[in-house]
Amino acid sequence: MATTQTHHSVHITHKDHDLDSLQVLPDSYQWVQPDLFPSLQQHSTPLSDTLPLIDLSLPDAPDLIGKALRTWGSFQIINHGVPLSLIHAAQSSAIDLFALPTPYKLKASRTPGTFPGYGIARINSFFPKRMWSESFTIMGSPLEHFRHLWPHDYSKRCDIMAEYDRELKSLCGRLMWIALSELGITREDINWAGPNEDFKTCNAATQLNFYPACPDPDRAMGLGAHTDTTLLTVLHQNNTRGLQILREGRQWVTVEPVAGALVVQVGDMLQIVSNGLYKSPFHQAVVNRTQKRLSVAYLFVPPENVEMSPHKKLLNPTQPPLYRPISWTDFIRIKSNNFDGLSCIRVDVKDEKQVKVG
Numbered sequence: 301m302a303t304t305q306t307h308h309s310v311h312i313t314h315k316d317h318d319l320d321s322l323q324v325l326p327d328s329y330q331w332v333q334p335d336l337f338p339s340l341q342q343h344s345t346p347l348s349d350t351l352p353l354i355d356l357s358l359p360d361a362p363d364l365i366g367k368a369l370r371t372w373g374s375f376q377i378i379n380h381g382v383p384l385s386l387i388h389a390a391q392s393s394a395i396d397l398f399a400l401p402t403p404y405k406l407k408a409s410r411t412p413g414t415f416p417g418y419g420i421a422r423i424n425s426f427f428p429k430r431m432w433s434e435s436f437t438i439m440g441s442p443l444e445h446f447r448h449l450w451p452h453d454y455s456k457r458c459d460i461m462a463e464y465d466r467e468l469k470s471l472c473g474r475l476m477w478i479a480l481s482e483l484g485i486t487r488e489d490i491n492w493a494g495p496n497e498d499f500k501t502c503n504a505a506t507q508l509n510f511y512p513a514c515p516d517p518d519r520a521m522g523l524g525a526h527t528d529t530t531l532l533t534v535l536h537q538n539n540t541r542g543l544q545i546l547r548e549g550r551q552w553v554t555v556e557p558v559a560g561a562l563v564v565q566v567g568d569m570l571q572i573v574s575n576g577l578y579k580s581p582f583h584q585a586v587v588n589r590t591q592k593r594l595s596v597a598y599l600f601v602p603p604e605n606v607e608m609s610p611h612k613k614l615l616n617p618t619q620p621p622l623y624r625p626i627s628w629t630d631f632i633r634i635k636s637n638n639f640d641g642l643s644c645i646r647v648d649v650k651d652e653k654q655v656k657v658g
C-alpha cells in the first residue's frame with residue numbers, strides 16, 4: 301500500500317545497483333502491487349478498448365479530444381507539428397546519457413529537495429520496493445549537469461533540449477485551449493495564459509526515463525502507478541511497449557507505441573481547473589526481458605505562485621467546487637508527503653453547501 305511514509309531515499313548513491321549488470325532480480329526490486337485499486341480484481345470482463353489516436357490536423361480533432369479527455373483523460377496524437385527529427389534527437393541524447401558510466405551520471409545527481417538532475421523517480425519513496433528505472437529531469441537549462449556528463453559536447457545537446465522545450469510548450473498551449481474550449485471556457489475566461497494568451501508563462505520539466513531490460517520482468521515494475529502533478533503531460537515512448545493507463549479505475553490498458561505519435565495525459569492541476577470533468581489517469585510503466593525502453597515526458601505545469609481553482613464557469617449550486625484553490629508550488633509540496641494529493645485539497649462534502657458559487 302502506498303503510504304505517506306518514506307521507505308528509502310530517492311537519491312542514488314554509488315552503493316545503488318547498476319541495473320544493466322544484474323542477472324537476477326534482487327529482493328529489493330520484487331514489486332508488491334499496492335492495494336490502490338481494489339476494483340481491479342472484481343471485474344473479469346475485459347474492456348476491449350484502445351487509447352484514442354487522434355490526427356491533430358483534422359477538423360474533428362477538438363471534438364475527439366474533448367471526448368477522450370472526459371473518458372480516458374488521455375489520448376495519442378499524430379500530425380502534432382513537433383518535428384520528428386527533434387523528437388529523435390532528444391531521444392538519442394537520452395540514450396547516450398543513460399549509457400554513460402555510473403560515476404559520470406552521479407556527478408549530475410539531483411541535489412536533495414530539488415527536481416533537476418539524475419536519479420530515481422520522486423514517487424519511489426511511497427513504495428516499499430525499488431523501481432526498475434533511472435531518470436534525468438531537466439527544468440530550465442541543463443547546462444551545469446550536461447557539462448559534467450559531456451565535457452566536450454554539452455552545448456549542442458543543450459540546444460536540442462531548449463528546442464524541444466520550445467516546441468512542446470507551444471504544442472501544450474494549443475492543447476490547453478482545445479481542452480478548455482471543449483468545456484466552454486474561452487480566452488476571456490482565463491487570466492493566467494500570459495500576455496499573448498499562449499501559456500508561455502507556464503513552466504515545464506522534461507523527464508528522460510530509462511528502463512533497462514529486466515531479468516524477471518513479471519516481478520518488477522519500471523515506474524509505479526501514479527498521476528502527474530501537471531496541467532498536461534505529453535510523452536514520447538520509443539518503439540517498446542510499457543506504458544499502461546488505468547481505464548475506468550478497473551483495467552490496465554497498454555498504450556501501443558505508434559511511430560511519431562505523442563501520448564497526452566491530463567494531470568492533477570487540469571483536474572482541479574476542470575472541477576473533475578477531466579481526470580488525471582493513473583498510469584505505470586512495466587518492463588520486459590529483452591528490450592531497453594526509453595520515454596521522454598514533457599511535464600507542463602501552471603505558472604509559479606498562481607492559484608489554480610475549479611473554473612467558475614463550471615460551477616453552479618448542483619456542481620460546487622470539488623477542490624480548494626492551490627498553486628503548483630504548494631500542491632507539489634503536499635504531494636511530496638501524500639501519495640493521493642488531490643484528496644488532501646478536496647472540499648469536504650459537509651462544507652459544500654457553504655461554499656459560495658459565482
Ligand SMILES: C=C1C[C@]23C[C@H]1CC[C@H]2[C@@]12CCC[C@@](C)(C(=O)O1)[C@H]2[C@@H]3C(=O)O
Nearest residue numbers: 415421422423437505507526528529599
Ligand atoms: C514538474 C514535475 C512533475 C514531477 C515533479 C516535477 C519534475 C519531475 C516530475 C516527475 C516525472 C516522473 C513521474 C513523477 C511523479 C516524478 O516522480 O517526477 C513526476 C512529478 C509529478 O508529476 O509529480
Ligand SMILES: O=C(O)CCC(=O)C(=O)O
Nearest residue numbers: 507509537543585595597
Ligand atoms: O515511461 C513511461 O511511459 C511513463 C513515464 C511517466 O509516467 C512520467 O514520466 O511521468
Ligand SMILES: [Fe+2]
Nearest residue numbers: 526527528583
Ligand atoms: Fe507519469
